[in-house]
Amino acid sequence: MSRQALSWGRLPAPEQRLIKLGSRFDALPTTTGSLLPYGLGRSYGDSCLNGGGALLGTRGLDRYIAFDRDSGVIEVEAGVSLGEIIELALPQGWFPAALPGTRFVTVGGAIANDVHGKNHHRAGSFGHQLLGFELLRSDGQVLHCSPTANAALFAATVGGLGLTGLIRRASLQLLRVPGPWIRGSSERFGSLAEFFALSAEAEAASAYTVAWIDSSATGANTGRGIFIRGNHAEGPASYAAPRGIRLPITPPLSLINPLTLAAFNALYYRRPAATARDALWHWQPFFHPLDAVLEWNRIYGPHGFYQYQCVVPMQDAETVIGEMLRRIAESKLGSFLVVLKTFGNMAARGMLSFPRPGATLAIDFPNRGAQTLALLDSLDAMTMAAGGAVYPAKDARMSAAAFRQYFPQWQAFAGHVDPRFSSSFWRRVTEYPQ
Amino acid sequence: MRRILIMGATSAIAEATAREFAALGDALFLVGRNPDRLTAIADDLRLRGAAQAETWVMDACELGAYPALLDAATQRLGGLDTALIAHGTLTDQVAAQASSELMLAEFQTNALSHMVLCTELGNRFEAQGHGCIAVISSVAGDRGRQSNYVYGSAKAAVTAFTSGLRQRLHPKGVHVLTVKPGFVDTPMTAAFRKGPLWAMPATVAKAIVKAVQKGKPVLYTPWFWWPIMQIIKNVPEAIFRKLKL
Numbered sequence: 048m049s050r051q052a053l054s055w056g057r058l059p060a061p062e063q064r065l066i067k068l069g070s071r072f073d074a075l076p077t078t079t080g081s082l083l084p085y086g087l088g089r090s091y092g093d094s095c096l097n098g099g100g101a102l103l104g105t106r107g108l109d110r111y112i113a114f115d116r117d118s119g120v121i122e123v124e125a126g127v128s129l130g131e132i133i134e135l136a137l138p139q140g141w142f143p144a145a146l147p148g149t150r151f152v153t154v155g156g157a158i159a160n161d162v163h164g165k166n167h168h169r170a171g172s173f174g175h176q177l178l179g180f181e182l183l184r185s186d187g188q189v190l191h192c193s194p195t196a197n198a199a200l201f202a203a204t205v206g207g208l209g210l211t212g213l214i215r216r217a218s219l220q221l222l223r224v225p226g227p228w229i230r231g232s233s234e235r236f237g238s239l240a241e242f243f244a245l246s247a248e249a250e251a252a253s254a255y256t257v258a259w260i261d262s263s264a265t266g267a268n269t270g271r272g273i274f275i276r277g278n279h280a281e282g283p284a285s286y287a288a289p290r291g292i293r294l295p296i297t298p299p300l301s302l303i304n305p306l307t308l309a310a311f312n313a314l315y316y317r318r319p320a321a322t323a324r325d326a327l328w329h330w331q332p333f334f335h336p337l338d339a340v341l342e343w344n345r346i347y348g349p350h351g352f353y354q355y356q357c358v359v360p361m362q363d364a365e366t367v368i369g370e371m372l373r374r375i376a377e378s379k380l381g382s383f384l385v386v387l388k389t390f391g392n393m394a395a396r397g398m399l400s401f402p403r404p405g406a407t408l409a410i411d412f413p414n415r416g417a418q419t420l421a422l423l424d425s426l427d428a429m430t431m432a433a434g435g436a437v438y439p440a441k442d443a444r445m446s447a448a449a450f451r452q453y454f455p456q457w458q459a460f461a462g463h464v465d466p467r468f469s470s471s472f473w474r475r476v477t478e479y480p481q
Numbered sequence: 482m483r484r485i486l487i488m489g490a491t492s493a494i495a496e497a498t499a500r501e502f503a504a505l506g507d508a509l510f511l512v513g514r515n516p517d518r519l520t521a522i523a524d525d526l527r528l529r530g531a532a533q534a535e536t537w538v539m540d541a542c543e544l545g546a547y548p549a550l551l552d553a554a555t556q557r558l559g560g561l562d563t564a565l566i567a568h569g570t571l572t573d574q575v576a577a578q579a580s581s582e583l584m585l586a587e588f589q590t591n592a593l594s595h596m597v598l599c600t601e602l603g604n605r606f607e608a609q610g611h612g613c614i615a616v617i618s619s620v621a622g623d624r625g626r627q628s629n630y631v632y633g634s635a636k637a638a639v640t641a642f643t644s645g646l647r648q649r650l651h652p653k654g655v656h657v658l659t660v661k662p663g664f665v666d667t668p669m670t671a672a673f674r675k676g677p678l679w680a681m682p683a684t685v686a687k688a689i690v691k692a693v694q695k696g697k698p699v700l701y702t703p704w705f706w707w708p709i710m711q712i713i714k715n716v717p718e719a720i721f722r723k724l725k726l
């Protein structure tokens with residue numbers, strides 16, 4: 048039994064067993080209690096946890112199966128990480144078509160959350176590059192699922208939070224790129240209105256767009272930040288990737304407080320490098336600046352942290368997000384990792400997929416107990432009123448009522464849940480009376 | 482480029498070591514019992530850079546099948562210069578002390594099969610005047626303990642056998658490496674409670690490849706097992722027999 052922090056937010060985890068899988072040819076373990084696949088634990092809350100049951104650790108399913116260097120189709124076991132795919136494919140000129148903010152996620156985890164990257168407006172989410180996968184159900188059936196074969200189960204499993212069975216292997220269409228470089232620019236903006244104008248203008252020409260927001264800014268400065276855009280580009284032939292450093296211990300208290308926060312945000316916003324007209328980034332610092340600090344999540348101290356990521360439809364996005372940012376700045380409970388980005392209009396392939404047209408805001412909140420939860424509830428009220436949704440991969444506390452409104456297909460989805468599979472998240476949003 | 486035979490290729494340490502060799506562009510001949518798993522590993526190793534990855538299905542306890550195996554490996558790889566012997570079972574001590582039949586079977590898998598293969602390989606490598614035989618023994622072979630002396634004494638046989646073989650073949654240009662891992666977090670040890678002394682297969686694998694490259698005779702991996710085992714070996718029997726190890 049294990050009580051380690053098994054999800055990225057490091058909130059106290061329930062008691063559960065971790066069973067490591069080693070071969071994609073094995074049957075599901077015969078244990079009592081429910082099962083839930085578990086990848087690299089980069090989900091923040093309880094959607095990758097299964098209190099009282101077992102987690103099926105998939106990192107032992109880490110074999111490449113096939114890679115066609117001409118077509119860019121790669122087939123891998125479900126525990127292979129996106130970083131490992133890049134290691135193999137990038138030297139041959141291929142890159143994942145959708146890549147989240149860390150390379151330490153497994154293919155299985157990326158499917159189960161239908162993850163998105165900074166290029167959603169162009170490429171859609173992970174499900175769009177997915178050609179198919181193999182699913183093992185607890186009745187022993189092995190099903191090949193694709194947009195055309197077992198299509199309903201495919202739609203349930205993409206974004207299906209690990210509840211429809213174990214994904215054992217998957218095949219992806221990668222994106223042709225000239226090399227490891229991204230060319231683009233970064234610039235300051237003074238308001239949300241400026242952000243939306245920049246975003247609308249940049250999306251036509253740039254594959255990747257994202258903004259960092261100064262969450263301590265108030266009044267007229269609310270919503271100011273730095274806008275970053277880029278495209279794959281040619282660059283120098285050689286590059287030595289920086290070595291990762293690791294936060295060696297969990298500090299006894301959170302290093303994130305209003306003082307460190309205001310200072311960091313002000314410095315970050317004003318630093319000279321925040322504006323660069325013609326910048327050349329290696330893909331790693333461009334996509335994953337935080338991956339260089341392994342286990343940076345420990346900075347929030349022993350009580351862990353919450354992340355809140357919502358999407359709100361475009362017509363009200365400026366008002367609603369402005370209101371949220373004001374509320375967060377007032378509370379002084381927010382953090383420096385505030386990211387704002389727009390999603391494109393491509394319809395997601397999964398029944399429970401989070402990405403949908405609109406603007407998406409993501410913020411970390413150190414866990415300060417009841418006051419943090421109250422703030423997050425008030426953000427939920429705003430998201431619900433706007434007809435938006437909250438991202439289950441980042442959640443540890445949304446109500447069942449909120450979940451059912453955010454994901455109107457949840458009942459159709461429930462029909463595809465494998466009877467032996469469950470998660471702490473799923474029980475929270477379906478079983479508890481509201 | 483090395484031409485490498487790997488026995489027990491589906492074991493976690495062997496697979497991790499094969500990945501290190503693959504990244505160096507070596508040619509691999511993988512032997513194990515499960516054809517699906519062997520094929521999956523071979524596909525993976527080719528994509529990781531192996532010049533060649535061949536598979537061969539056999540049970541390591543068929544002692545008579547080794548010459549045919551070595552002929553096939555030599556033929557398919559166009560020669561053979563390195564072997565990693567990594568197959569084995571973790572003996573259930575309580576069952577094996579209750580049944581001499583089971584005890585013998587465990588000796589067959591964990592000692593006799595290694596000794597037969599070392600004999601065949603040793604003679605071939607001696608004749609060709611070069612080669613490297615790396616054998617996975619265990620720190621458990623350094624001293625018999627009540628909790629696992631059947632497994633431990635099989636490994637002790639392997640340790641002593643490879644030590645002698647190394648002396649015999651050293652002047653002939655053949656390198657014999659005895660690998661003594663401590664606790665390794667693999668499917669074989671899935672049921673054990675893990676503590677700070679446990680190592681990952683990838684760590685052990687890196688150490689093995691380095692020891693092969695450097696011609697090292699005996700490898701304790703991770704390194705801290707060397708001082709631990711010096712102490713355990715030197716506890717006087719009068720005291721040792723009273724301990725509950």
Ligand SMILES: Cc1cc2nc3c(=O)[nH]c(=O)nc-3n(C[C@H](O)[C@H](O)[C@H](O)COP(=O)(O)OP(=O)(O)OC[C@H]3O[C@@H](n4cnc5c(N)ncnc54)[C@H](O)[C@@H]3O)c2cc1C
Nearest residue numbers: 086087088089090147148153155156159162163208209214
């Ligand atoms: C720093 C950071 C940045 C991030 N940025 C983004 C981002 O930009 N966009 C985004 O969308 N997400 C982002 N995320 C979230 C992350 O991409 C997702 O949580 C992802 O699903 C994590 O993958 P994992 O392998 O760690 O899976 P886990 O967190 O271990 O599991 C996630 C889900 O996948 C299921 N699962 C895992 N493997 C399988 C399998 N083989 N079969 C079936 N189900 C399986 C689990 O049951 C669980 O429901 C970020 C996370 C971090 C820590």
